[in-house]
Amino acid sequence: MNYTCSNCGGSFDVPETVSVVTCPYCGLTVNIKVGKLDFEHYFYPAIYDAQTAYGRLKSILSRQFGVPKGFSDQINLMGRVLHYIPLYLFYVEGRSKGGQEVLEVEYVALPALKMLPVPIPQGYSFPVRGKIYFKPQIVKDAKFYSPTVSIDDLEKIARARVYNRFSRELDLAGRGLEAKIESRCEGLVHYPIWEFRYSYLNYQFNGFVDAVNGEVLYGQYLVSTMHRTISMSLGVGLIFAGAIIGLISGLALSAPLIGLIGGVPPAFAGAIPLFMRGAYKVQTYTLKVFGTYEREASLGKEIIEAVKFIGRIPI
Numbered sequence: 019m020n021y022t023c024s025n026c027g028g029s030f031d032v033p034e035t036v037s038v039v040t041c042p043y044c045g046l047t048v049n050i051k052v053g054k055l056d057f058e059h060y061f062y063p064a065i066y067d068a069q070t071a072y073g074r075l076k077s078i079l080s081r082q083f084g085v086p087k088g089f090s091d092q093i094n095l096m097g098r099v100l101h102y103i104p105l106y107l108f109y110v111e112g113r114s115k116g117g118q119e120v121l122e123v124e125y126v127a128l129p130a131l132k133m134l135p136v137p138i139p140q141g142y143s144f145p146v147r148g149k150i151y152f153k154p155q156i157v158k159d160a161k162f163y164s165p166t167v168s169i170d171d172l173e174k175i176a177r178a179r180v181y182n183r184f185s186r187e188l189d190l191a192g193r194g195l196e197a198k199i200e201s202r203c204e205g206l207v208h209y210p211i212w213e214f215r216y217s218y219l220n221y222q223f224n225g226f227v228d229a230v231n232g233e234v235l236y237g238q239y240l241v242s243t244m245h246r247t248i249s250m251s252l253g254v255g256l257i258f259a260g261a262i263i264g265l266i267s268g269l270a271l272s273a274p275l276i277g278l279i280g281g282v283p284p285a286f287a288g289a290i291p292l293f294m295r296g297a298y299k300v301q302t303y304t305l306k307v308f309g310t311y312e313r314e315a316s317l318g319k320e321i322i323e324a325v326k327f328i329g330r331i332p333i
C-alpha cells in the first residue's frame with residue numbers, strides 16, 4: 019500500500035499488517051488507521067556529530083591487535099549515514115505477591131525492527147533519559163525506519179527481562195515471594211546510530227557508532243601481513259606439537275599410529291581459529307555486552323519467537 023506523508027509529501031510503501039508508520043524522509047510517525055498517533059513519539063538528537071563519532075571509531079580501530087601502524091590516519095572516509103532506529107519504550111513494574119511488598123520499576127527500550135540495518139549487540143541497553151518530543155522540522159539528512167515488530171511481541175520481551183531479574187532478587191531474599199509484572203508502552207523513540215564507510219588500500223569497510231553515547235558498536239579493520247604470518251606459524255606449530263605429543267604417548271603404549279591419530283585432531287581443532295585469523299585480512303571489532311539476554315528466553319515459547327524477530331541484515 020502506498021502512503022503519502024502529510025508533513026513532507028514524500029510517498030513510500032507500507033506493509034498492510036502495520037498500523038504505526040514512520041516517514042523515511044522526515045521521520046513523522048502516524049497511526050494510519052487512526053490518522054494521527056495515539057501515543058508519544060520521541061527522538062534522541064545526535065549528541066555525537068559525524069566528525070566526533072568518526073574520531074571515536076578510528077581511536078578504537080587503532081588500538082586493535084595487529085592493525086597496521088597509522089591505519090586510522092590513512093583510512094579514507096567514503097560515506098556516512100545517520101540511521102534512526104525505532105525503539106518501543108516500556109514501563110515495567112514488578113511487585114511481589116503476598117507478604118511484605120517489594121516493588122521494582124524499570125524502563126526498557128527495545129528495537130522495533132525485524133531486521134536491523136545496524137549491528138546492535140544483543141542485550142544492548144539504550145538510554146531512556148535525554149529523549150525529546152519529535153518534531154519533523156528539526157531532523158535533516160537522516161534515514162528513518164518504520165517499526166516492523168508489533169508492540170505486543172516486544173512488550174513480552176520487556177516483561178520477561180524485568181521478571182527474570184526481579185524473581186532472582188526475590189529468590190535471594192528467600193521469603194518464597196512470587197513476582198507479578200505490570201507493564202505499558204510509553205511510546206516510540208527514534209534512536210540515532212552513525213554508519214561510516216571507509217577504505218584503506220583496495221579494501222572497503224564499515225563501522226557503526228551510537229550517536230547518543232559515542233559507543234563504538236562495530237568496526238572493520240585490516241590485520242597486517244606480519245601479524246597474519248605469526249598467526250599462521252602458531253597454527254602450524256600447534257598441529258606439530260599435537261603430532262609429537264600424540265606420537266610420544268603412542269610410543270609409550272607401543273602404538274605410535276594410534277597416538278598420532280589421537281594427537282592431531284584436537285591440535286587441528288585448536289589451530290583452526292589461528293588459521294582463520296591468518297587467512298582473512300579483514301577483521302571485525304564488535305562491542306561486547308554482558309547481559310541477561312539468553313535468560314530472557316526462559317519465560318516461554320512466545321518470547322523465544324519474539325526474540326527471533328530481532329535478527330539483523332548481514333553486512
Ligand SMILES: [Zn+2]
Binds near residue numbers: 025026028042045046
Ligand atoms: Zn515525511
